[in-house]
Amino acid sequence: MATAALPDRNALLAGRIGQELADLKLMMRALREVSAEAGIGKAAQQRFGMLLADATGQLQGLADDPQHARWADLAAEQDKLTPVKRELLAFVQGLLMQRSVLERDFVEATTRLLDDLTIRSGIKRDVLLSVDVSEFLAPSTSMMRFRFTDTTVWALPSMVHELGHHAANHLLAETKPEYLYSRPVVAHLGTAAVAERDVSDVTEKKARDWLNELFADVYATYALGPAYPLSVIALRAVPDGFDDDLGTHPSWNRRVVTMLGALHEMSERPSSTDQNARFALFADSVVEPLWRSTGAEPLPPDDPAAQQSAEQGRDMVRKLAANTPADLLYPIGADVDRLATGLAEQPAGPPDGTTPAQVVGAAWLWWLNHWNAGRWLTDQVSRSALRLCVMAG
Numbered sequence: 560m561a562t563a564a565l566p567d568r569n570a571l572l573a574g575r576i577g578q579e580l581a582d583l584k585l586m587m588r589a590l591r592e593v594s595a596e597a598g599i600g601k602a603a604q605q606r607f608g609m610l611l612a613d614a615t616g617q618l619q620g621l622a623d624d625p626q627h628a629r630w631a632d633l634a635a636e637q638d639k640l641t642p643v644k645r646e647l648l649a650f651v652q653g654l655l656m657q658r659s660v661l662e663r664d665f666v667e668a669t670t671r672l673l674d675d676l677t678i679r680s681g682i683k684r685d686v687l688l689s690v691d692v693s694e695f696l697a698p699s700t701s702m703m704r705f706r707f708t709d710t711t712v713w714a715l716p717s718m719v720h721e722l723g724h725h726a727a728n729h730l731l732a733e734t735k736p737e738y739l740y741s742r743p744v745v746a747h748l749g750t751a752a753v754a755e756r757d758v759s760d761v762t763e764k765k766a767r768d769w770l771n772e773l774f775a776d777v778y779a780t781y782a783l784g785p786a787y788p789l790s791v792i793a794l795r796a797v798p799d800g801f802d803d804d805l806g807t808h809p810s811w812n813r814r815v816v817t818m819l820g821a822l823h824e825m826s827e828r829p830s831s832t833d834q835n836a837r838f839a840l841f842a843d844s845v846v847e848p849l850w851r852s853t854g855a856e857p858l859p860p861d862d863p864a865a866q867q868s869a870e871q872g873r874d875m876v877r878k879l880a881a882n883t884p885a886d887l888l889y890p891i892g893a894d895v896d897r898l899a900t901g902l903a904e905q906p907a908g909p910p911d912g913t914t915p916a917q918v919v920g921a922a923w924l925w926w927l928n929h930w931n932a933g934r935w936l937t938d939q940v941s942r943s944a945l946r947l948c949v950m951a952g
């Protein structure tokens with residue numbers, strides 16, 4: 560029986576490379592169309608385009624010269640592409656969900672808060688937004704996921720923790736006399752991790768991972784004020800496992816002690832309104848007692864481990880103060896008290912000069928005074944705060 564000519568190795572390889580290139584083209588087209596409809600402009604397309612450009616060029620090179628290409632070359636390029644493709648699809652999925660399923664005010668308020676804090680941190684690169692089963696930040700694309708379906712103002716502090724991871728990587732300092740840019744937070748955490756390895760039985764990597772988490776906590780405390788530790792204790796911490804480290808994260812006890820140290824350091828920062836002493840007051844009269852009321856047993860303040868954690872929180876605040884514009888520090892004061900009091904009355908808009916962070920802070924202050932208000936009023940205040948967040952700044 561006569562058979563048709565079979566494809567040779569080069570034809571099969573060329574076919575697979577061609578399919579990979581066609582997939583990438585289609586993905587970029589989906590991104591272009593969905594992001595254009597969402598009105599988010601060209602920034603995301605450029606970011607993904609740049610991430611895909613190198614691998615696309617390599618694939619094109621293989622396609623142009625199939626007789627010298629190896630199967631392993633194709634597999635290596637596919638391995639590099641997989642995480643970027645996953646991020647791209649997550650971004651498109653997030654945009655589609657924003658359009659059809661998610662609360663518009665929540666998405667806009669989140670974007671508003673994160674963009675505002677990115678600028679106040681002096682960082683040029685903004686974060687992209689998508690959705691998943693838990694919050695996380697992918698450093699390669701700077702894409703942050705929020706937790707589906709947690710679309711209330713109460714979820715926003717966790718997003719600022721994720722922004723803290725972004726800030727750690729993207730805060731830059733000019734170093735003299737070379738006039739090069741260094742990453743002061745990355746350097747600081749690296750040195751602290753080595754010091755910790757030398758005096759304990761944790762590996763340097765684990766110490767660095769934990770310090771990164773603690774820095775993200777301190778960043779969120781610095782930018783959101785007491786709202787962040789309150790939200791952690793109310794919504795996230797697992798107090799009866801308080802002495803267990805969680806692998807990727809340090810123990811909740813250590814996280815809370817570090818945040819308390821940060822609040823004390825923040826209270827000593829110079830401020831034009833002279834209100835910063837309230838941070839320490841809040842730490843001692845609200846955050847610490849609330850943590851105890853969950854059943855957690857914090858180490859006594861004179862315990863060396865507690866002192867070390869508190870000092871690390873203070874160090875991180877000093878790093879932030881030295882490397883970010885002055886207005887990143889949460890503007891605590893009477894304005895926020897007034898805002899909190901009025902939230903349940905559905906105000907038409909925030910007072911002039913209110914920042915998105917202040918609205919989130921005010922919402923948590925309201926919660927502190929009305930934690931037993933019931934779901935209906937709590938949801939109402941969340942909606943009110945999200946709307947004000949969109950209008951703030």
Ligand SMILES: [Zn+2]
Nearest residue numbers: 720724772775
């Ligand atoms: Zn984290």
